[in-house]
Amino acid sequence: MIKVAIIGAENVGKSTLMNALLGKKVSETQPIPGTTKGIIKRAFGTVKIPKTMKNPFGGADELVLIDTAGLYDPQYELRGKVLSEEKFKELLNEIASADVIINMIDAQYGLHRGMEKLHHILKFRYEKPIIVVVNKIDLIPKEKVEELREIIKKRLEQEPIMLSLVTYEGFNELLEKLVYYAQYAKKS
Ligand SMILES: Nc1nc2c(ncn2[C@@H]2O[C@H](COP(=O)(O)OP(=O)(O)OP(=O)(O)O)[C@@H](O)[C@H]2O)c(=O)[nH]1
Numbered sequence: 001m002i003k004v005a006i007i008g009a010e011n012v013g014k015s016t017l018m019n020a021l022l023g024k025k026v027s028e029t030q031p032i033p034g035t036t037k038g039i040i041k042r043a044f045g046t047v048k049i050p051k052t053m054k055n056p057f058g059g060a061d062e063l064v065l066i067d068t069a070g071l072y073d074p075q076y077e078l079r080g081k082v083l084s085e086e087k088f089k090e091l092l093n094e095i096a097s098a099d100v101i102i103n104m105i106d107a108q109y110g111l112h113r114g115m116e117k118l119h120h121i122l123k124f125r126y127e128k129p130i131i132v133v134v135n136k137i138d139l140i141p142k143e144k145v146e147e148l149r150e151i152i153k154k155r156l157e158q159e160p161i162m163l164s165l166v167t168y169e170g171f172n173e174l175l176e177k178l179v180y181y182a183q184y185a186k187k188s
């Protein structure tokens with residue numbers, strides 16, 4: 001079974017994405033940071049993938065999605081408010097055991113320094129496949145979207161997916177990438 005962990009600072013939309021991928025409400029979402037308090041929320045389900053996107057060699061669309069508590073305060077160099085030092089470490093261990101990681105950034109706040117550091121550790125030390133998504137692009141001016149894409153590409157050394165879970169722009173691109181990485185993880 002392929003484990004996909006959704007990580008990011010508080011309030012970026014991790015739980016909203018988990019619900020969208022599974023097509024049901026499995027995780028609570030709120031406009032206030034620190035909503036996911038259970039630290040780690042696992043939900044098993046089949047991600048609805050359009051037939052045209054499926055790889056003919058296998059359907060790695062049954063995934064365990066792991067919603068996580070926000071690792072950092074969106075604006076400060078502080079741990080997420082529901083995380084003690086011990087819980088923070090517990091969460092890092094869970095993330096390190098995932099097959100695929102979705103690193104989610106809020107378009108309004110940009111890349112968090114703590115998440116930038118963690119991204120590089122997960123990518124280069126743990127060799128995890130990571131999908132970078134910049135969520136809530138519906139909340140920033142159109143001309144800022146490309147600017148942000150370039151900044152994040154430079155700092156994380158990979159192309160981000162520009163996403164909105166309100167308009168669903170970028171959602172298919174995310175599904176495609178998820179299928180690709182999930183199948184890649186399955187082979188190894
Ligand atoms: N405008 C807009 N709002 C969004 C989008 N995605 C999520 N939201 C809203 O952002 C708020 C936070 O979403 P959550 O999914 O609870 O965020 P989270 O990352 O799980 O937050 P924590 O559990 O607190 O870390 C909610 O009010 C969502 O409805 C988006 O693409 N655009």
Ligand SMILES: [Mg+2]
Pocket residue numbers: 014015016027028029035036067068069070
């Ligand atoms: Mg949450």
